Amino acid sequence: QKEVEQNSGPLSVPEGAIASLNCTYSDRGSQSFFWYRQYSGKSPELIMSIYSNGDKEDGRFTAQLNKASQYVSLLIRDSQPSDSATYLCAARMNRDDKIIFGKGTRLHILP
Amino acid sequence: DAGVTQSPTHLIKTRGQQVTLRCSPISGHKSVSWYQQVLGQGPQFIFQYYEKEERGRGNFPDRFSARQFPNYSSELNVNALLLGDSALYLCASSLGGRPYEQYFGPGTRLTVT
Numbered sequence: 001q002k003e004v005e006q007n008s009g010p011l012s013v014p015e016g017a018i019a020s021l022n023c024t025y026s027d028r029g030s031q032s033f034f035w036y037r038q039y040s041g042k043s044p045e046l047i048m049s050i051y052s053n054g055d056k057e058d059g060r061f062t063a064q065l066n067k068a069s070q071y072v073s074l075l076i077r078d079s080q081p082s083d084s085a086t087y088l089c090a091a092r093m094n095r096d097d098k099i100i101f102g103k104g105t106r107l108h109i110l111p
Numbered sequence: 112d113a114g115v116t117q118s119p120t121h122l123i124k125t126r127g128q129q130v131t132l133r134c135s136p137i138s139g140h141k142s143v144s145w146y147q148q149v150l151g152q153g154p155q156f157i158f159q160y161y162e163k164e165e166r167g168r169g170n171f172p173d174r175f176s177a178r179q180f181p182n183y184s185s186e187l188n189v190n191a192l193l194l195g196d197s198a199l200y201l202c203a204s205s206l207g208g209r210p211y212e213q214y215f216g217p218g219t220r221l222t223v224t
Contacts (some may be wrong), residue, residue: 004153032211043201043215044154088153092211098167099144099213101153 004091005026006102014110015061019076021105026070029094033065033076036088038104044088048074079109113138123222131171132187136204142166143185144213145177145212146201154201158202160185161207179187189221197223 003026011052013019025033032051036044050056050072062075072091076083086104093100116135123160124130136143142161146154156169174190183204189196199220203213 043218046212050213098156105154
């Protein structure tokens with residue numbers, strides 16, 4: 001089992017709709033989770049961090065964490081063409097403090 | 112405030128050569144981590160340094176080494192380059208020893224021919 005798993009996509013969402021990106025992790029003791037956005041040819045940009053169960057909202061972005069299910073998600077409301085990118089989920093492993101990234105999900109917002 | 116800076120931006124090397132990549136963290140950040148990202152994959156952890164000490168190492172061969180300087184900047188060295196070392200090398204900085212929120216630099220694109 002991979003440590004952080006994401007569906008590679010592409011995920012196509014109409015402009016203005018909600019995009020839902022999902023991620024699962026294997027280390028049950030992990031406490032810190034991150035979502036990064038990466039445009040083609042660019043480096044990852046931190047958009048959300050979440051440490052507690054529940055939802056965390058920041059503008060059009062909502063991160064959701066369910067530690068019992070070892071599941072993290074990112075919702076993007078009112079999707080814009082500029083949201084088209086690869087979204088990377090990352091988790092800090094409890095056993096050794098390393099941050100492990102998933103392969104990323106490619107999101108395509110359809111105008 | 113300036114973000115994380117990395118140099119050079121691009122680099123082309125031949126198999127067997129050695130390369131040094133450089134990174135300056137965000138002002139006030141004391142931790143630097145290095146990642147390798149190949150096309151279609153997420154970044155893979157190589158090293159983390161905090162206060163000039165190695166705090167973590169990923170599953171990379173001993174050809175990879177790094178260090179952190181008193182001003183918290185860092186270098187990543189790769190010896191005996193292989194074709195498979197071609198990748199985007201990313202540096203990320205964070206405030207403290209524990210790698211909580213990390214901010215990435217623009218990366219160095221290394222091509223080994």
